[in-house]
Amino acid sequence: MSQLQEVLVSLVRRGWPDAEVLAKRGRSRRLELTAVTETSTFTQEQAWAVRAGHHRGSFFTAGTGEPRPDGPWPEPSGRALRLPQPVPVPVWNEPSDFDAPLIGEREGLKLLEAIGKELASELPKARLLQAALEDGSSEGELANSRGLRAHTRSRIATLYLEAAGPGRPAPTASLYLTAREARKFHPPALARRLADRLAVTAQGGPPQHETGEILLAPAVAARLLCGLLPLLVGPKAATAMGGLRDHRGRIGSPHLTLVDNGRLPGGAFEAGVDGEGMPTREVLLIDQGFFRQPLLTWWQAETVPGVPSGCTRRAGWRDLPAPGPTHLYLKPDPKTSVLALLGAVTQGYYLIDATGGARFDFAESTFALPVCGFAVESGRATAPIAGAWLCGKISTLLQNITGVGRDLAFHALNGMIGSPTLLVTGLEMRRG
C-alpha cells in the first residue's frame, strides 16, 4: 500500500469519510544580484497536505516531510468538506521542457549580468538595483477517499528586476515575469522594457488631453482584465455581468473574446488536472462580446449554468485549494500588428505600463489605473506621460475595444492573465 493510501485508510478509519492527501516534492535554484551582493540558493522541499472531515465539520493540515498515518490530526470543526468524484481525464501529454534541467548557477548569474549590461547600453547610467531569478520544478501525488488519484508535474521560472535610471532623484522601475523555464527570458528585450519605463518615468509629464484613442500595451490590458475577475469567476459572476449588457445582449465589443485554458500549450501553469485532480480544459467565457458563462469549478457548476473546468488552484502545499483563473486571456487577432494599431491613433495615448494597482468600483461600474506611456499624434509618439490615471466606465472599456493586436503576453497576476495590445476609445486620462 502506498504512503498516501495508508494515510487515507487511517483517516477514514478514524471516522472521517471525506479525506484527501497531497504529497509534493520540489527543487529550485534562486540567484540574486544587487549592486553589492550575490546570492545563490538551492532548495529542496518535501511536504504534504491533508483535508478531512465528516458531515459535521472538517480540518486542513499541512507539513514538511512525509505524511504519517497517525497524524497527529486536529478535530474537525466548522463546515463540512466536499471532495470531487473521479471523472475521466482527457489525454494530456507532458511538455518535453518539464524535463529540462534547472538553470545552473553560472548560467543564471550570466543571464542576470547580461540584463544589467544590456540595460546600461540601452540607457547610459541606468543600473539594476536588484535582479532575482528563480527556476523550479515540482511533482505531486493526490488521492482522495472517493477514489480520485492524480499525478502532477510543473515547471516554472520567475524573474524580478528593479532598476534605477540616471539623474537625481533616480527614477526606478520594476518588472516581475514568469516563464516555464529560466532560459526563456531574453535579456535585450527585458532591458529595453526597463529602459523605456525609466525614460518615461524620468521625463514624463501629465496628460494634456483628457480623451482620445488609447492604445493599451499587454501589461496595462492584463491589469485591467485582472481587475475584472469578479465579473468572470464564480457563480455570482453571471449576475454581476448582467448589468453590463446592451440592448443587443452584448457586454463587450465584437473584438472581445475571453478564454480560460488550463492546458494552454507553453503556459506557465499548463497541466492536465487542477489542484483537486479535476481535468483542466478550455472554456469560452466571452465570445465576440457575448457573455457565455463564468469560470466555474465542479462544485460551483452544480449551482449555476455553465460547464465546469479544472480551475481549482493550489499554488503550493501550504495553500488551500481555491477557484481562480489558470491562463485567462483575451484572444489576439493574428492579422493585426501593434504598429498598425499605433498608426490608427490620430490623437491619443500609447500606455506602456501600469505603475500601480487598479481600483475597480463595481457598484459605480468605474475603474482607475495609474499608468505611464506616450502621447501620440498621427501614429507617432510625441511626449512621454507619467503620473497619469486611466479612468472610465467598465462598460466603456468592454464595449469600445476597436482593435486587438497579435502580441499576446501573459502576466503573473491572479493566475496568468494575458492580453494583446488593445485599442480603446471613450476612456479618460487624468492627472495623478
Next chain:
Amino acid sequence: MPFSELDTAAVARTLSQIAEQPEDVVDAFFERKEEIELPPEDEGPGLRVWREEGFAIRLVREGKTWLATRDAVESRPFAEALRQVARAMPSATYPEPALHTSPPAPPAAPELLDFPGAVTRAVRNHHVGFPVRLTVRRHRRWIQVVGPRLVPGPESEVFYSVAAEMSWGRYGALFARLDNAAAELTAAAIVALFRARLAAPPPPFQGVAVLGSPAVAVLLHEAVAHALEADVLAQGGNLEAAVGVAMASPSLHVLDDPGAAPEGVRRTTDDEGSPVFRRWLLRGGIVEQPLADALWAHTSPVLVPGAGRRGTRHLPPAPRSSHLELLPGETEDADLLAGDEPGSPALYLPEASRGSLHPLSGEFSLHLPFARRLRNGNLTETVGPCILRGRIADLLTRVVAVGRTSVAAGAGWCAKGGQKVPVWATAPMLRLEGVTVTPDGTPA
C-alpha cells in the same frame, strides 16, 4: 524545545570544514514553525494547521552568499546541503552529524476558539453591530543557529495575528497575547472604521498633523527603520556616510531593541545567532547605528550585526528591525492636540493602514484609513482616507513635539524582499507641523 536533542557540537564541527577563510561566515539555521488558524465561520475547512521544519546551511565569502535548504532535519540531507554550499571539498571529512528533534505535540489552540465571540461582545459594547469575517491565527517558531565556533542558545516566538474583513474595509493586527485587551483593541479599531466608512477624504492641505501611537509605529518602521537598513542605504551609494547625518528633529530618539519586545517575541539573539542590543537608530535626530546583519557588518567597520532576520529558512537573512522604540518626550497628549491656529487645518491621524518609502528619492507616504479634524484642541468630525506625504529628511524634521505617554503601539507584518516578519513598536504620540496631507483615492 524541538532542538534540545540536536548535537550542536557535531554540527559545528561539520560546518568548520567549509569555513576555509578567516572572514567566512558559515552557519546552520534550524527552524520549526507551527501556525494554527481559525477561519471565519462561513469558511471551510474548520481548524487549519501548518507545521514545518527544516534547515539552511549558509556560506558568505567576499559579498557572495551560498545557501542550501532542506525540509527535513536529518543527517543525509544535511551532508548533501553542506556539499552544495562548500566551495571546495575538504581534505578530511567529519562524519555526518546525527540530527534528532523532538516530535511535535498534538495540534491544539483552544484560546483561538473564544476570540471571535469576545470581539463580537466588545463591538456590541460600542453600541453598534455589523457582520465581520474574523480570521485568528497563532504563530509559533523555534530556531537554533549553529556556527563553526559559537552556538548561541535556542530562541522561540509565539504571537497571534487577527484579520477582520468588513464590507467597507479590512483591519489587521498582531498581538503578543490573545486576551480581552486584544479583543477590545480589535473591536475599537473596526468600530472606528465602521463609523468612518462614509466620510469623505479631506481636501489636500499643508498644516498640523498629530499622529496617534499606532500611526507613529508605522511612520517609524517605514521612515526610520527601513531607511536605516544597511541594504537600503547601500542602494544610495556610500552607506557609511549616513552615520552622523541629522535626519530628524532633535526631539526624536529612536531605538531598535528586540530584547524589550513584548513577552513571547522577546529575543536575546537574532536569526543569525548574533546577540541583540539596544541599537540607537536616531539619537537626537542624528543617525547613530544603522541596522545590519553579519553580511553587511563585514562590509564596514561602522556596522554591527544583531539585526539579521529571516522570514523563512529558504531565503538568506537581511537587516530588519524587530521592536522599535520612540523615547517619550515631555508634552502632554492634550497639549499635542491643542495649539491649532483658527482657520488653519489640523488633523489627528490615529491609525495608519500602511506606509511606503522610495529608497532612492526618499519619498515617503503614510496611508491613513480615516482621520479626525482638530479644532481648538478638540477632536471633531471624521474625514475619510488620506495620505501623509513627504521626503523623509524633511518630514522628520517637522516633528515639533513628542508625547510623554509611551504605549505598546501595535505591530504588523513587514514583507520587504518577500520575507514576511512581524515587527513591534512602543511609541508616544507625535505632533508635526507644516506637513502635506492629500486625499487617498482616484483623481477627481
